[in-house]
Amino acid sequence: xxxxxxxxxxxxxxxxxxxxxxxxxxxxxxxxxxxxxxxxxxxxxxxxxxxxxxxxxxxxxxx
Numbered sequence: 001x002x003x004x005x006x007x008x009x010x011x012x013x014x015x016x017x018x019x020x021x022x023x024x025x026x027x028x029x030x031x032x033x034x035x036x037x038x039x040x041x042x043x044x045x046x047x048x049x050x051x052x053x054x055x056x057x058x059x060x061x062x063x
Contacts, residue, residue: 008044012049021058023047024050
């Protein structure tokens with residue numbers, strides 16, 4: 001899970017002139033599939049940008 005968050009933050013920060021951005025991420029862990037069989041997987045809802053050190057939101061239109 002941590003590797004996914006690091007990759008998202010790196011992708012959001014890439015090319016941003018203001019420096020490093022921290023993305024907002026909501027993660028949901030789903031242990032079952034549609035047929036109720038054991039199939040652990042994640043769903044991630046990610047912001048289209050991130051916050052810098054001064055808590056300003058930087059929009060990232062090209063991901």
